[in-house]
Amino acid sequence: MAPTFKILSAAAIITLAAACAKHDNHQSNFQKRQVLTPGGRDEKDWAYPESYDWGSINSNYSLCQMGTQQAPIPLALDQGLSQRHRPDFVGFPSNVTGNFYNWGYGPAYTIAHEDGRFNTLPSMTFDNKTVYLRGWHIHAPADHTVGGVRSRAELHYVMVDSAGHEAAVLALRLDPGQTPSPFFSELPKPLLGFNETDQIMNQTLNPRLPLEAVDFFSEFWTYQGSLTSPPCTEGIRWFLARTILFISHEQMQALLLVSQFSARAEQQVWLHQINA
Numbered sequence: 001m002a003p004t005f006k007i008l009s010a011a012a013i014i015t016l017a018a019a020c021a022k023h024d025n026h027q028s029n030f031q032k033r034q035v036l037t038p039g040g041r042d043e044k045d046w047a048y049p050e051s052y053d054w055g056s057i058n059s060n061y062s063l064c065q066m067g068t069q070q071a072p073i074p075l076a077l078d079q080g081l082s083q084r085h086r087p088d089f090v091g092f093p094s095n096v097t098g099n100f101y102n103w104g105y106g107p108a109y110t111i112a113h114e115d116g117r118f119n120t121l122p123s124m125t126f127d128n129k130t131v132y133l134r135g136w137h138i139h140a141p142a143d144h145t146v147g148g149v150r151s152r153a154e155l156h157y158v159m160v161d162s163a164g165h166e167a168a169v170l171a172l173r174l175d176p177g178q179t180p181s182p183f184f185s186e187l188p189k190p191l192l193g194f195n196e197t198d199q200i201m202n203q204t205l206n207p208r209l210p211l212e213a214v215d216f217f218s219e220f221w222t223y224q225g226s227l228t229s230p231p232c233t234e235g236i237r238w239f240l241a242r243t244i245l246f247i248s249h250e251q252m253q254a255l256l257l258v259s260q261f262s263a264r265a266e267q268q269v270w271l272h273q274i275n276a
């Protein structure tokens, strides 16, 4: 999970009437295109390949080094699966509107909502708490391993509280299989590259499709974790679906083509209270 979503702030974007040549063939899909102004994507003083060293880069990143609930952590079936904190998706919509973009490491999407009105976003509940889907992004390779096996990619549904603060992440592992994923089939073709700062505006998609593919988290691991990028803020409840979301080989190749390495080194299990 990464805190780069402020790249979407209205102040940082300008509307462009001109089409990007690369997407001319797909113009009929677009109602409006916007482009980030130069510098609109945050300059970073950290990088994923050096994630073991984030704590020494900046004093604001000390939790990355000395936190007690840092994510991701290795998971395994012999830890069992969670019987507690079960997510409930009653009323979760099958149609939302938002923006596609590339968060610099892979495909991402933010759901449109009125400023500050997070409680109008698709919601789920756990532990009598309601959290709201602000958007999603994809890491490649996966952040989490299960039994030492790392999937090719991992989809993160970022859930915020009613004030917009990150509260939970639904993590779904992605691997190549024989059948195209309906969820992936809804994404723009071609996908936006990691160097592209364009956003494709006002695009609808069905946010239930990935959840259906993993049986709405009927089996899952959960733990108390953190953001997986600086400043590594803790207090995030992680849910990792046991079921893998399979996409076709072609879809996986298209995904990897627009992705950059974005997996944080696995952290030592400490006070994460796995499944507890």
Ligand SMILES: [Zn+2]
Pocket (backbone or CB within 6 Å): 001, 002, 137, 139, 156, 228
């Ligand atoms: Zn993430």
